[in-house]
Amino acid sequence: MKKFTPILLLVLALLIPVIFRQKPSLVYYLNLSMIYAISAQGLNLLMGIGGQISLGHAAFMAIGGYTSAVLVMVLHVPFIVALIAGVGLSCLFGLIIGFPALRLKGFYLAIATLAMGTVVTDIIKRIAITGGDYGLRNIPAPRLFGFTFGSSLSQFYLILAGLLLAIVVTRNFIRSKSGIALQAMRDSETGAQAVGINTSNYKLLAFILASAFAGLAGVLYGHSVSYLNTTNFGLDLSINLLAITIIGGMGTVWGVVLGSFLWVFVRNLMGSGLEMLTGVLFGVILLLVVLFLPRGLSEIGFRIAGRFKGKNESS
């Protein structure tokens, strides 16, 4: 049974947009949720597995998004090249920023990433090619192998592919040698060093991977929303991504996906008058999760699954 669950889920995911194709806005929200899930998956690696905090995660989304958009719009580079360049530049910045920042711990790392995130968006705003305060408009839809992903329905599949990639990479990373080393480091840094783990290398690796995910999410965001503005990648998105990761469940692959869907849908279904209250609602949920559910909302899922498993074994 367990073997077929992913396939079942995948088939369901592939069918969802076909079922709801009468409601393009719903598909659009699904796309947004998946984009945030990709980005939060990176944060999940960094925080849930590596135990490092980042308050500048949204800046890497901005780097990826702007790089790819500018390349396609100004230099007319094919989308696939722009995508690789966007993710690559994100990684590069992850390396440049992560190298000094990860020597800091806890609070200091939080402040440093907060500052760096703000600097990055500030610099992007100042470069004339990015449209400054007005942002970039009319970013062309992604185009791969002669096929244009023009509708949100077709973009759904592209973004789903991105999300699956992120999930598979995260899953494999958690089980890999580096992932295990990182988890050891999260639980006890001194202990990890004592058994010969080069903690700073693994921290940097996690930070670069996280930046890559954020970059990928940024590229997909830019080309599917077709509008980029640095104000959308400020501290509040970084905090929201953090909340998504923690609420969904740190260290779990599916929790993050759950968290992003919850965030996007609650926010957009609340209606325009109540939109501000989403922040309050999520703040309260975040508080409750930190207090009572260390593994996030997915812990509820685990408990239910555990109960079912128990039943199956007894019968």
Place this chain on the structure above:
Amino acid sequence: MWTLIFRGLATGSIYSLTAMGIVLVLSTTNVMNFAQGDMGMFLAFIAFALLMRHVSYPIAIIAVVLIGLLLGALLERGLMSKVRKTTSHLGMLIVTLALTMILEGLAGYFFGTTPLLFPPLVQGAPLQFLGIILDRQDLVSLAIAGVVVLILFIVLYRTKIGIASRSLAEDEYAARLLGIPIKNIYIFIWAASFGLAGLAGIMVAPKLSLEPSFMIVIQLKAFIAAVLGGMNSVVGAVVGGLLLGVLENFVAYYIPQIKDSFSLILVVAVLLVLPEGIFGKRAARRA
């Protein structure tokens, strides 16, 4: 030249007030409070609501500080004391992030997100003194900050509860052994820090426009000031704030291209080169 320094000091005094709140809480309760700025924002909105109901300015300020003290005490009793038992330092940091989401959401819901104009503390043309141009608003905020810093230092160094809280900051375990009532001190510290937040909020609001995110910048600068000063020293926070204000003003005047990024680059440099700050203790760096 002197005008630049004076203006820098005026802005710096606001950084100092916020940084003091952050450092007070961090050094005693070990919580990095990301909600300090947003608490100030929320209290400034309350002050705005009071002023719109024709409450006079001094009464509004006093009322807001009192509300800040009360909210701080309530937060410690109702939330932080419970969080402390269940979670790590990073967990508590995340709790304060959750607080910022709640405060910004509430402010946005009740007052809207369109920027409001906060009435200035004092009106009138800037004064001139020995060729220095002194803005009245800046003068008043400097004076208020000066008085508050003085009061806080008297409380911290001359009263029983102040000395007790400093001992707690130095060594929590020893303080417990000596029978210091830790619970009360936690309440005192949170109350004091949110009182400071309210004052800072009122002093910033007339300079910027009032909206749910207007204190984020100040919060960031206060962190930088605290890092400059050494993160666990209240004197350091005051000096760090003033220094940052002055430095920033000079940079904005002579190299305006980097004025927004300057302080952020500064903090990263300080963290890497001199992580203890100017007044911090070398061994006391907390992980």
